[in-house]
Amino acid sequence: MTEHRQKRPLIREKKLKATNAYFGKVTQLVESFNSNELKQRIRTFSQNSVDEIIYTLEVLNGIENSVIIIHGPSGCASAQLNRYLSKSGVPWLVTNLNENDSILGADSKLKVAVNRALAHYKPEVIFIVSTPVVAINNDDIQSIIFELEEEVNVPLVPIYSDGFRSKINAYGYDLALHSFAKYLFPLAKKTQKEDYINLISVSESNKRLKKLKKILEDLGVKYNVIGKGSDINNIKKSINALATITVDVHEGYFLAEVLRDNYEVPYIKIQTPVGVDATSSWVLEIAKLLNKEDEAREYILKKQEKLTGLIEVNLINDKKVYINQDLAVTLQLAKLIRQLNGEVSGVTVNYIDNISLEELKDFEINTALQNIHVASGQIFELVNIVKKINPDIYIGKAEDTIWISKLGIKCIALDNDELYGYKGVESIVKQISKSLQNNNLENYLKSNFKLPYHENWIEKSANWHIKQEVK
């Protein structure tokens, strides 16, 4: 497979039949995937959503001792300011392209940026992130890099994130990981297999990643993380690992597959460790790689026992729960809710692709759920759907919870929740418990606020603005 030697990876619409616009029967969706006839859909009304540039930055900011150069106008670097100030980002420069640069080209600015980055930070790697203006103007980043590379000793890694090539924002993850494979793997030396496994983490915060690392440490598993707090050496040594696992297969699969197909590092696909069963399965599968099954089973038993004692029985019995999280997390949380005897009355996932086909089938069989909503953001659809379902609890993120709470529905946001592992289960259950105990805020919001949509819209079917793409 030479995809990683191309300028960019294939877009997910082509590679994984991914889509981010759907509201309808789960069965129909599964069937379309099965028969390979999933039609691409577009929206005739849409709201702004996270794009590939923002997701590319998510990955790059995990690499310490690096500098990011955003090659574009100042607005494209706004999200980076947030990352940096949230203590989850690396230093950056922006070439600050203006109208003139847009017409005359901005090569010199890129050179200035690279030289400043080198002088001020002495980084181990410099990432150059492209933006729509650069893509449309066809600026030739590659030749600047060739020129500069003769003078500098540091890898200059371009990421051709144009901001409009794919509707699936997770493509941004692919773009970044693709650049690691194309530009950084060749700098490593292939040796015999080492005794560590690769853990590819993409969107997990430093805090959550630490918890996952702790589980591995408790099991005595040596790991090599590519994610928050890693550096170029972690990327390089991944080619000699025993195996690769990704915290979320939808996010890290690209790199895992390159390692499998070109460097003989097996890719072990395991479920994202959210919820009791998935966490136990995660622990067991990893332990199997290193013949530590017995220790693992003991560990799992101990943890599960402790958990059972902490979870109030009947808390969620028959309660209707709506879940809106990233794909893997949503599907796992759905299992957890069912395990606790709750009813999953609706889900929204940010995109769907054929990697998740098995999980989707599983989902179809095990829930009474009729419809699935596929959207990144698109609050107007979300409000329409959730209002009609009227769940007892809505589990989302702050950015969407703020809107649903105004409907008077009890809300939980998982942005700063533990989420993963057994501790994650405990913490989510606690949040649900508090929510059921006191929902004064949601009542207050319902009486005092309107949503900015016409009543007319709320009455229409939620997929009114989703149409099949006409080529």
Next chain:
Amino acid sequence: MSKVIELQRNSCLLHGALQTVKAIEGAVPIIHSTAGCGIQQYLGGTLLSGNGGSGYTGGLSISSTNVIEKQVVFGGTSRLREQIKNTLKVQAGDVYVVLTGCTTELVGDDVPAMTKEAQEQGYPVITVSTPGFKGKVHEGYTVAVKSIINQLDKFTKVKNYKVKGLVNIFGIIPEQDVFWKGNLEEIKRILESVGIKVNILLGLGQGVEQWGEIPSAELNVVISEWGIPIAQLIEEKYGVPQVCFQNIPVGPKETSDFIKLIAAKLNLEDDIVNKFIKKEEERLAYYIESFLDSYFKYNFKRSFAIVGDSSLALGITNFLVNPLGLIPEVIIITDDIDEKGKKFINKKFENQNLNIIFNEDGKEIRDLINKENVELILGSSLEQEVANVLEVPLLEVSFPIINSLILNKGYAGYNGALNLLEDLGSTIINKIL
């Protein structure tokens, strides 16, 4: 002249325009660009503006064409037509403002034609040309306000008859001025207290009706460089005169001067004005008296560096210098005001021996402050690192601010001075204890 910038704090023109439109009640922004533009503003603008919120119509809820490759290659006007039509159906609003991003402007979509279509069908839809590469966030405010004023008749009743004692306020940029709501609220309060009717045009209760009243004002009050072209336009178009205070008034002296200046232009009775000013100055003095113990105990008379946009940075500096007695070592102005503006500022402060520098580069700002021997820094969250290195307290007064939750606190006027004293005091004290 635009340079490469390190650790940048100022976003693009589109974001400034978007922040402005969001702040008008009943205005529905429609972004004609790639999907991420609005979210970049949310993450790197709203959330960093004292942890601002999505409010009624921001965050993930902004109408956007989300153009993809197809629209880049073949043009996006039909996508925009469709989006405008559907936004009218889905989202309730009094005016729909199409904002264009870099992509669609480079591709050359004929956006005015699309809005004209909607207007001809009787819908209140207008367009502002706002590609990010055309300028910075501050200019986005100026461009948006001017453009909206030029299109008032497209969405609201334009009041052309003059209303005595009515003023419009220009120059405070929503979200870029982290304290914009509190600042505008205080300015409204102090002017209303002397009998002036005030349209702040942005924020609570300020919608299309107030914008329609713009031409009927007796006076336009400008409190930053960015309001000057707006006042200029209104003077040419509607004959409304302007007065420029050039910075946000902070504290007893400047606030009283501010009120007197405007009262004079409006020919208000001295009596009422002086009575109010006296009452407020006495109130302020009462609180300043309470804070004297802390002033001396914790060594408030410090040399300081201040970093921020011209309007608030200079306003705060003036208050710290007089009457608080602090010593300014370096003032770093981060908005890209033009030569005329820079000249004016240098002249206004020339006999005060202030070291005024114009720079928006986060790294250069850090280095500049590092060289000074300051005992206090007022700036943004980006200045936290240099404050740590120098081991001095940092009070966050300018964008970006991530460490505080700011709702209606302001630093303008009399109340603002009290807020500033409390925050400054708490910051200094906490560093010592």
